[in-house]
Amino acid sequence: MAISGFPEWMPAQRIIEQTIIDRARRTFELYGFAPLETRAVEPLDQLLRKGETSKEVYLLRRLQADEKDSSDSTLGLHFDLTVPFARFVLENAGKLQFPFRRYQIQKCWRGERPQEGRYREFLQADIDIVDRDTLPSHYEAELPLIIADVLGGLPIPKIRIQVNNRKVLQGFYRGLGIDDQDEAIRIVDKIDKIGPAGVAAELASLGATEAQAKLALALAEISTPDASFVELVEKLGVTDPLLTEGLAELVNVVETARAHAPGICFAELKIARGLDYYTGTVYETQLVGFEKSGSICSGGRYDNLASSGKETFPGVGISLGVTRLVGVLFGRDALQVSRSVPTCVLVALPAEEDRPAADRIAAALRARGIATEVAPAAAKFGKQIRFAERRGIPFVWFPSPEGDTVKDIRSGDQVDAAAASWSPPSEDLYPAVRGSFG
RNA sequence: GUGGUCGUAGCUCAGCUGGUAGAGCACCCGGUUGUGGUCCGGGAUGUCGCGGGUUCGAGUCCCGUCGAUCACCCCA
Numbered sequence: 188m189a190i191s192g193f194p195e196w197m198p199a200q201r202i203i204e205q206t207i208i209d210r211a212r213r214t215f216e217l218y219g220f221a222p223l224e225t226r227a228v229e230p231l232d233q234l235l236r237k238g239e240t241s242k243e244v245y246l247l248r249r250l251q252a253d254e255k256d257s258s259d260s261t262l263g264l265h266f267d268l269t270v271p272f273a274r275f276v277l278e279n280a281g282k283l284q285f286p287f288r289r290y291q292i293q294k295c296w297r298g299e300r301p302q303e304g305r306y307r308e309f310l311q312a313d314i315d316i317v318d319r320d321t322l323p324s325h326y327e328a329e330l331p332l333i334i335a336d337v338l339g340g341l342p343i344p345k346i347r348i349q350v351n352n353r354k355v356l357q358g359f360y361r362g363l364g365i366d367d368q369d370e371a372i373r374i375v376d377k378i379d380k381i382g383p384a385g386v387a388a389e390l391a392s393l394g395a396t397e398a399q400a401k402l403a404l405a406l407a408e409i410s411t412p413d414a415s416f417v418e419l420v421e422k423l424g425v426t427d428p429l430l431t432e433g434l435a436e437l438v439n440v441v442e443t444a445r446a447h448a449p450g451i452c453f454a455e456l457k458i459a460r461g462l463d464y465y466t467g468t469v470y471e472t473q474l475v476g477f478e479k480s481g482s483i484c485s486g487g488r489y490d491n492l493a494s495s496g497k498e499t500f501p502g503v504g505i506s507l508g509v510t511r512l513v514g515v516l517f518g519r520d521a522l523q524v525s526r527s528v529p530t531c532v533l534v535a536l537p538a539e540e541d542r543p544a545a546d547r548i549a550a551a552l553r554a555r556g557i558a559t560e561v562a563p564a565a566a567k568f569g570k571q572i573r574f575a576e577r578r579g580i581p582f583v584w585f586p587s588p589e590g591d592t593v594k595d596i597r598s599g600d601q602v603d604a605a606a607a608s609w610s611p612p613s614e615d616l617y618p619a620v621r622g623s624f625g
Numbered sequence: 626g627u628g629g630u631c632g633u634a635g636c637u638c639a640g641c642u643g644g645u646a647g648a649g650c651a652c653c654c655g656g657u658u659g660u661g662g663u664c665c666g667g668g669a670u671g672u673c674g675c676g677g678g679u680u681c682g683a684g685u686c687c688c689g690u691c692g693a694u695c696a697c698c699c700c701a
Contacts, residue, residue: 189691189692189693190691190692191691191692191693243699243700266700267700267701295701297699297700297701298626299626299698299699299700300626300627300697300698300699301693301694302693302694302695302696303693303694303695304701305699305700305701306701309701310701311701312701313701380697460700472701481700481701482700482701483701484701485700485701506701507701508700508701509701510701511700511701512701518694535660537659565659566659567658567659567660567661568659568660568661569657569659569660569661570659570660570661571659571660571661572660572661572662573661573662574661575661576661576662583660583661585660594660596660596661596662599660599661599662601660
């Protein structure tokens with residue numbers, strides 16, 4: 188029986204998911220991120236240190252727990268990888284070299300109501316860079332490039348990375364004279380759901396004047412693929428030091444992305460991100476054609492998350508929602524894989540007595556990196572071929588005293604072959620993932 | 626956590642106002658005593674999501690529950 192929100196994929200789907208994980212890992216390492224895994228649980232007070240996400244957290248309880256036991260603080264499963272990482276950095280600051288860049292690919296848990304692309308247990312592939320005391324803002328420009336690199340090499344729809352900076356919003360609202368800037372950010376962030384009129388209404392109930400609401404909406408409408416958003420903001424006539432600072436940072440991110448990966452990164456002044464530990468740049472990523480499914484890759488800069496009072500480790504990170512990405516695409520049947528098993532070659536079995544010889548052939552192929560299995564039984568060759576065909580295994584190997592042959596069952600071509608030297612075309616070595624979307 | 630829709634064979638679905646479950650595709654066997662995919666013939670298949678209730682009788686009505694999905698919330 189399935190448990191709501193805890194997806195279990197079929198092997199073909201898992202192969203696709205692993206393809207994405209492998210791509211992410213390989214790319215992260217190419218950019219010099221060190222691998223890390225943190226424990227699944229954190230003390231509850233750690234998890235709740237920033238933000239009021241309490242209701243989402245799953246708690247860990249021992250079945251035989253002593254009711255009177257109050258020694259340890261309650262443990263909760265982590266709901267992202269950034270908070271545990273911040274804790275890890277504080278704990279191990281003495282052993283790490285800064286700036287420290289690491290990747291972490293792990294399950295996360297949130298106690299939410301599941302729907303397509305939203306799960307209670309899901310996989311995130313997260314990268315973060317932290318430094319001691321200060322963090323140069325060029326790192327904020329680097330992260331979208333890495334994500335573009337990961338996703339650009341996968342058979343998925345085009346992506347659109349939307350970037351904003353909370354300083355822009357905060358500074359603009361402050362300059363505008365709105366007192367509760369954080370609440371204003373939350374309201375404007377809902378613009379896609381409730382529309383400009385809805386935002387104006389909520390801002391009004393926050394105490395904003397009509398003129399203020401109008402300008403806030405005008406800001407939210409700004410969306411450019413380059414630095415031209417600055418002029419548009421300046422035209423609105425609001426000034427504030429924080430706004431100026433945020434605009435400069437945002438220019439850097441957008442222009443860097445435009446130079447290295449044009450057409451995928453946009454300054455989008457309406458996005459804000461829910462998690463409230465972000466203090467500067469924030470990212471959100473849409474799959475083009477799947478915008479309704481939400482962001483598949485989000486993050487931002489946090490200046491105070493890893494801070495012990497004495498020391499501060501500002502950081503910036505971005506997290507790819509692997510489960511959401513595949514879940515959304517599976518939901519539309521948009522991904523196919525060439526076979527449901529890793530096997531490239533099936534060694535046919537003429538008779539049960541031939542199994543030792545077949546095993547030797549398989550071993551020779553495996554030794555050269557070719558995934559091989561031996562037929563389960565010495566059935567008619569037609570059946571053995573069908574066994575391979577159903578799983579998508581491309582090659583069937585026929586052992587013979589007169590010399591082995593190998594058949595590509597897709598084309599029907601059959602050629603003489605020796606297990607010590609034959610190799611499949613490189614594109615057949617591993618299951619191939621294909622995407623189909625309009 | 627709140628509310629809506631849905632849940633019949635592996636898949637897609639049919640099943641009229643309650644009368645004891647069906648089709649197509651897929652699958653298995655044979656034709657084709659060992660090289661599949663076509664064709665022909667034959668065959669198996671369901672705790673009708675689960676539990677309870679109403680009824681002489683429930684896939685069909687009622688309640689609950691689980692799951693999928695959507696909206697809110699939130700977010701990967």
